[in-house]
Amino acid sequence: xPRRHWRRHLLSGKELIELYDVFDRHDLQDRFAREWxxxxxxxxxxxxxxxxxxxxxxxxxxxYVVFPNxxxxxxxxxxxxxxxxQRYAMM
Numbered sequence: 001x002p003r004r005h006w007r008r009h010l011l012s013g014k015e016l017i018e019l020y021d022v023f024d025r026h027d028l029q030d031r032f033a034r035e036w037x038x039x040x041x042x043x044x045x046x047x048x049x050x051x052x053x054x055x056x057x058x059x060x061x062x063x064y065v066v067f068p069n070x071x072x073x074x075x076x077x078x079x080x081x082x083x084x085x086q087r088y089a090m091m
Contacts, residue, residue, distance in 0.1 A: 016085030017064055025078035027052035036068040036079070048079070 017039075029052035042048060042059040049057045059081065066080040 017066075017082040018085045019066060019080050020063065020083045021060075021081045023049070023057060023078050023081070025072045025074050025076060027074055030074075030078070032068060032070060032079075035070075036065045038066050038068065039082075040065045042081075048081070 030049060032049045033047040033056075036048070042063055042065055044059055044061045046059045047056040048059055048065055051057065061083055063081055063083040066082045067077075068079040069077075072078045
């Protein structure tokens with residue numbers, strides 16, 4: 001379930017994305033599926049990370065990994081999932 005909804009512009013162009021969900025790190029053994037950078041695209045169903053017990057955290061739809069932080073301690077925000085925005089804001 002999404003905890004929060006935000007809207008942000010990608011700084012590299014006119015594409016609007018919406019921060020859709022935030023994932024907290026639960027355990028020091030939680031790990032990313034690969035090295036991510038902010039705004040890396042991810043396909044629906046693609047593994048983003050794995051919990052300590054091996055359970056995959058998969059992209060719920062096509063979108064973006066935002067602010068991934070492999071050094072995050074347990075109990076803190078680990079990364080955000082964003083999806084394409086639904087409208088353009090005036091700048």
